[in-house]
Amino acid sequence: MTVMSKFDLTGKVAVVTGGNGGIGEALAHALAEAGAAVAIVARRVDKAETVAAAIREAGGQAMAVGADVTDVDAIEPMLDSIESELGPIDIFVNNAGICEHKPALDVTPEGWRQIFDVNVHGLWNCCQAVGRRMAQRGSGNIINVGSISAEIVNRPQMQPAYNASKAAVHQLTKSLAAEWAPSGIRVNAIAPGYVGTEMAEVDNPKFKPYWIDDAPMQRAATPEELGPSIVYLASEASSFMTGSILKIDGGYTLW
Numbered sequence: 659m660t661v662m663s664k665f666d667l668t669g670k671v672a673v674v675t676g677g678n679g680g681i682g683e684a685l686a687h688a689l690a691e692a693g694a695a696v697a698i699v700a701r702r703v704d705k706a707e708t709v710a711a712a713i714r715e716a717g718g719q720a721m722a723v724g725a726d727v728t729d730v731d732a733i734e735p736m737l738d739s740i741e742s743e744l745g746p747i748d749i750f751v752n753n754a755g756i757c758e759h760k761p762a763l764d765v766t767p768e769g770w771r772q773i774f775d776v777n778v779h780g781l782w783n784c785c786q787a788v789g790r791r792m793a794q795r796g797s798g799n800i801i802n803v804g805s806i807s808a809e810i811v812n813r814p815q816m817q818p819a820y821n822a823s824k825a826a827v828h829q830l831t832k833s834l835a836a837e838w839a840p841s842g843i844r845v846n847a848i849a850p851g852y853v854g855t856e857m858a859e860v861d862n863p864k865f866k867p868y869w870i871d872d873a874p875m876q877r878a879a880t881p882e883e884l885g886p887s888i889v890y891l892a893s894e895a896s897s898f899m900t901g902s903i904l905k906i907d908g909g910y911t912l913w
């Protein structure tokens with residue numbers, strides 16, 4: 659097997675939750691370009707279908723599935739519909755996530771609960787359900803989208819709920835990696851720095867001095883810059899990696 663052939667995902671089935679959002683769309687395209695058939699999962703199925711159609715137009719195989727990852731009863735039907743159309747799931751990317759730019763004293767109980775519902779409980783719902791199927795088959799690959807917010811405090815608005823939720827994602831990644839390694843399942847995460855999507859508001863004058871002007875590379879990542887790392891973690895190229903948190907932050911956490 660040549661080095662480059664290890665990145666080939668031909669014949670694999672991949673799922674990207676939140677695949678109709680800024681980062682998720684780029685990850686779905688990257689996995690499809692590497693050869694995987696891709697299912698794009700999100701609540702807004704029409705927007706997910708737009709992404710799937712673009713992948714198909716580019717010669718790839720893709721489908722859209724409408725599902726809310728916080729609804730535990732929706733997960734098995736979502737996996738069933740993907741596996742009946744594309745085949746057994748090899749790669750599952752937990753990318754769906756939400757954020758709230760609020761300091762601690764402004765966080766409401768509802769706001770706190772929503773962040774944890776999507777970023778932690780939703781991710782857990784998917785991990786457990788797909789992990790069970792992968793364990794039965796003796797192989798699988800789960801990639802979680804964490805954040806540098808798991809280890810730093812975002813200035814100027816501290817976003818405590820979001821930061822804590824991403825710390826939970828990183829720890830869950832390690833726990834599942836250790837537990838499921840004997841079942842042939844690898845579990846890794848990426849920890850992006852600031853990425854120019856709707857969520858991050860990197861050009862907001864309140865945030866730009868901290869997130870862009872003060873960063874070593876003085877810019878945010880484009881969503882497309884995360885794609886190759888997902889392909890790496892999803893493929894044989896990273897065959898001895900599990901429980902790793904791959905930081906992609908343009909050096910932001912160096913100081």
Ligand code: NDP
Pocket residue numbers: 675676677678679680681682699700701702703705725726727728753754755756757776780803804805806849850851852853854855856857858
């Ligand atoms: P977006 O807001 O652009 O996309 C979020 C996606 O999640 C949307 O596609 C949304 O689709 C989906 N989603 C939200 N809630 C649910 C739900 N309950 N069930 C299913 N899908 C859901 O955000 P980004 O692309 O910026 O973020 C993607 C991931 O990357 C998140 O986990 C985020 O925390 C992480 N991240 C982002 C960074 C950044 O700077 N942007 C930095 C580090 C990490 P729909 O509304 O249709 O359901």
